[in-house]
Amino acid sequence: MLNNITVLGAGMVGTCCAIQLAERGYKVTLIDKRRPGHGTSYGNAGLINRGSVFPLGMNELVHHLFPAILKQTPHVHVHLRYLPAYWRWLVTLIKNNRTRSAYHNTVISLDALFQHALDEHKRLLLKANALDMLLEGGWLKLYQHEDAFQDSHRERTFYDQLAIAYDILSPSQISELEPAIFPRYAKGILIKETASLSDPCAVVNRYVDLLLSLGGKYLQRDVKRLIPHCQTYTVETTQETLEANEIILAMGPWSDNLLHSLGYHYPMAWERGYHQHYQPEDGSRLNRPIYDVEGGFVIAPMLQGLRLTTGIELTHRDAPASPRQLKQAALAAQSCLPLGHPTGDAWLGSRPSMPDSLPVIGAAPKHPGLWFAFGHGHVGVGTAAITGRLLAEQICNEKPLIDMTPFSPSRFL
Ligand SMILES: Cc1cc2nc3c(=O)[nH]c(=O)nc-3n(C[C@H](O)[C@H](O)[C@H](O)COP(=O)(O)OP(=O)(O)OC[C@H]3O[C@@H](n4cnc5c(N)ncnc54)[C@H](O)[C@@H]3O)c2cc1C
Structure with missing residues (x-):
């Protein structure tokens, strides 16, 4: 049988x-x-x-999570009233780190x-x-400022140690790969494979x-x-x-x-995230997903159009949707490329995350x-x-x- x-x-x-x-x-x-x-x-x-x-580690906590409690950033939104829902996850994460x-x-x-x-x-x-x-075009990380690129030093050291192939791109190389992107980025990192x-x-x-x-x-x-x-x-x-x-x-x-x-x-948390599709009026397209590291948003080419996705919203899985983070990301993304108007409904999902x-x-x-x-x-x-x-x-x-x-x-x- x-x-x-x-x-x-x-x-x-x-x-x-x-x-x-x-x-x-x-x-x-x-x-x-x-x-x-x-x-x-x-x-x-x-x-x-x-x-x-890369895990969500102490560096990311100091950079994003704690500041986000005071002032919500596009990278992280924290809803303190739902703290009991992710408290164990947070404590274990801090202990682990x-x-x-x-x-x-x-x-x-x-x-x-x-x-x-x-x-x-x-x-x-x-x-x-x-x-x-x-x-199969890779993953393009974009840095508006040279300082932000320099901050990726530790990350690049790991890439080197782990033989993760990447190229560092100049502004003209970024434009060559992705002509639709406005020329506002000082550096790019293209992660291959x-x-x-x-x-x-x-x-x-x-x-x-x-x-x-x-x-x-x-x-x-x-x-x-x-x-x-x-x-x-x-x-x-x-x-x-x-x-x-x-x-x-x-x-x-x-x-x-x-x-x-x-x-x-299990000390699982829900790192929620949103998406919205866009159809650029001028037909702009991307050849691969891009991540604006300082802007805290990703835009990925999808069959439905350009899909803008947000960073983390730390809250309860079933808490009501809040439009703020997606609005922030949309505002930032408009200065990355001509997104055009949103199409369809905004979507909300929960990343099931361990500490x-x-x-x-x-x-x-x-x-x-x-x-x-x-x-x-x-x-x-x-x-x-x-x-x-x-x-x-x-x-x-x-x-x-x-x-x-x-x-x-x-x-x-
Ligand atoms: C904005 C955002 C961007 C992301 N981008 C990426 C990315 O680029 N790359 C990447 O690798 N990951 C990404 N992730 C994470 C990724 O989406 C998740 O890790 C992954 O989808 C989890 O898959 P899963 O099958 O475990 O869960 P799910 O896809 O959620 O599947 C769980 C299933 O269980 C079903 N279910 C629930 N309750 C019941 C029930 N009572 N009875 C029967 N069925 C039930 C649900 O309907 C669901 O279909 C992203 C997540 C978000 C939110």
Whole structure:
């Protein structure tokens, strides 16, 4: 008999886990309360960024978080009235950052993931007939002032140590790469071996099609409870009750809804972020996602137009949306390139973030047959395919491609 496994959450992470297990002969059921890819995986900047190896550390706290409490910056908005929702995350983050080695360990661990992240996505994209949605132009970081560029010294030292390829660009080189950008940037850094998805939600849907072609099943159900038994699990949904031998919990920012009743209390926070699409009237386009480091916004070329995304809003996942940060980002972005008028509705999502900036991937410490894949913070799209592979390797008792200790679900318990 085939092993059967149920994956809860059809975001980029859960869907990639489901495919990797179906490829290994598992009978997979993927469940989501919405259509696939309509959670956090819907509205991000789509980057699979080889250079996304830096945790939110003490430097960033001092530079952005604490000033943001006094005066909201485009990079970070902090809602103090929701402090109880992210208090444990904040305290653990500060504790983790007391030593340089903790920061360094996160960099090394994220680098280990990103060494394989793009190749693993490419393998799945090829199989899913979705390579047309991969843009391979790198990731362009832009600095308005020479001082700000000089501040990236530590970052560049890490790139050198980790052999992350990059070019430093002059203003004319920036214009050559991205003619639409106004000539206001003193320097640029182009991170190579980096790609982006032109519609992350559409990619999730092509991945689900791939899963179905491998014999997997997709169910649209709202999961309310997970009940462990000796050898099996009952998945209670609003529509019906399902039985499964093994479960992968991959519900991104909603994972704690089920975790609490099972006795797991992770210090997860929701780093919320917004997006808005624009269609420039003069037809301006970008060839790759860009990040204005001082402005604190990203603009990514998407099938829907130019997608402007914001920095962090630290609050409760379910707190009402507040338009301020997106307004600030839109104002700043208008002086980067002729954005034109907004199209469609603003979107809000919650990055599911752990205080050490590393995802939780592996066996649930107290429940045999239950597996975790959540907490991917700022890098869930980029690292989804490799997460799926690493988790499948553990489930199938294969030797994981990299050391999984830093991602262990036991590390906060
Ligand atoms: C503004 C912004 C920009 C970002 N840019 C990038 C980027 O460029 N690159 C990158 O790598 N990452 C980026 N991220 C982060 C990335 O989007 C997330 O890390 C990633 O999408 C998390 O994927 P996931 O599958 O874990 O979660 P999700 O995509 O949220 O999936 C979880 C799923 O669980 C489902 N679910 C919830 N409750 C239930 C229930 N009761 N029953 C059934 N299903 C349920 C949800 O519907 C959802 O589909 C960005 C995030 C934001 C907000």
